[in-house]
Amino acid sequence: MPVTKIDIPQTVQTLRHGFNSGLTRDLGWRSNQLAAVERMMVENEAAIAEALKADLGKPYGEACTAEIDLVAKDAAHARKNLRRWSKPQRTGTPLAILPGKSFIEAAPYGVTLIIGAWNYPFQLVLAPLVGAIAAGNCAIIKPSELAPHSSALLKQLVERYLDPNAYAVIEGHADVSTALLAQPFDLIFYTGGERVGRIVMEAAAKNLTPVVLELGGQNPCIVDETADLAVAARRIVWGRFLNAGQICVAPDHVYVATSVEARLLEELQKAVTAMFGDDPKQSPDYGRIINARHAARLQALLGDGRAVTGGQADVEDCYVAPTILTEVAPDAPVLREEIFGPILPVLPYQSLDGPLAAINARSPALALYVFTRNKQTADRILAETRSGSATINDTVVLMTNPELPFGGVGASGMGNYHGHYSFKAFSHQRAVLRRGFALDASIRYPPFTQAKLSLLRKMV
Ligand code: NAD
DSSP states (O other): OOOOTTHHHHHHHHHHHHHHTTGGGOHHHHHHHHHHHHHHHHHTHHHHHHHHHHHHOOOHHHHIIIIIIHHHHHHHHHHHHHHHHHSOEEEOOOGGGOSOEEEEEEEEOSEEEEEOOSSSTTHHHHHHHHHHHHTTOEEEEEOOTTSHHHHHHHHHHHHHHSOTTTEEEOOOOHHHHHHHHTSOOSEEEEESOHHHHHHHHHHHHHTTOOEEEEOOOOOEEEEOTTSOHHHHHHHHHHHHHGGGGOOTTSOOEEEEEGGGHHHHHHHHHHHHHHHHOSOGGGOTTOOOOSOHHHHHHHHHHGGGSEEEEOOOEEGGGTEEOOEEEESOOTTOHHHHSOOOSSEEEEEEESSTHHHHHHHHTSOOEEEEEEEOSOHHHHHHHHHHOOEEEEEESOSSGGGGOTTSOBOOOGGGEEOOBSTHHHHHHTEEEEEEEEOOSSOOOGGGSSSOOHHHHHHHHHHO
């Protein structure tokens, strides 16, 4: 039963009370909450996989790896590192304020709001929640209404496993998000599209609330003439058609050197058949589009080029075939809009200057992919472009490394998370100076003489 908007201020107040009680400051308590997140994922694997199947036709393997295991491992990693991350960091102290000790303390923001998207309905709210818990925050989770089975299960599970004085799930549509955004949160962590990202940031500005925005866009991929085309094709096909293409870091279009275009297309087609068979609609490893509206939107994009593989859609079944397009006009919608579906345009280039100019003409992507054996080519592409992340000779897997920050830049987002970065995203770097009462040198206090001032200026 979705919470009504009237409940929102009351829930915020409960969590505010929980935060002010000091509950979340205790590292033992945080550790227990993180262990509860781990248990929640492990003990409810079947129910979570079932909800994901109902919402997205998500294959069981994808549900396990990209949602259940990923969140459980993230929580375990945070639990293991909690004490180290939380330890105040000692810094130097300048002569002028000696004797004294300086520290940076990772302080929780307070009561936070986590708004998620529908494509990874568990991961996209629970991975930020791991950061929120580890850093000692309370949080309200607002899952996407477009994945209703996952949203309802999340609410049940969070209420069953986590401390209700600190964590709550509020379900609902955009109007509920709007009502939530009117509350004075201490941090808002939003995952979703760029348009709503702007709405979130505008609302946050009214309360001077800091935001982390995990947004989307189009991720370019470059394949040069030196690349291993069979391996490149497999990794591109896997990254593009995972979750039926509904993944923010999927390669969205491929620039390929003209001399290897035909061979790459052949390898891409082979990889699609090897992974999903001759009829991907029957494959247990191929998912569905979130709803008929999005399936119809994608169906319209299929006509933007010549399909060398795929090209079919069944809107009623929310099915869009894994599709590779050639002969796509540079201004076609499939290259302008975020695709967020299983369509991959392949665009030949004569000189690397072409793709570099095209990439730099857009706002920086969330992810950039390059396939080459030539280190200089890879270095040149890295040096001449901007993006949230960059991967040489693979797709998507970078985000599974908890040692690397995950986030965008420009229109693909701001701030980052995963591993230690999730803890940092939910922590304020509080500066602390500890002094005693001894040595209260009169030099800093007026009245100033010329001699006193010149000595003071040397010290500061
Ligand atoms: P969505 O429509 O589910 O919206 C996301 C959230 O915003 C939902 O909880 C929704 O209720 C809320 N919302 C919708 N309209 C709102 C409004 N007017 N005011 C306030 N809140 C509102 O999801 P989406 O935006 O379609 O998700 C897909 C997008 O998310 C893609 O652009 C994708 O690239 C991006 N994405 C980014 C990441 C990342 O980590 N960077 C991950 C997944 C998805």
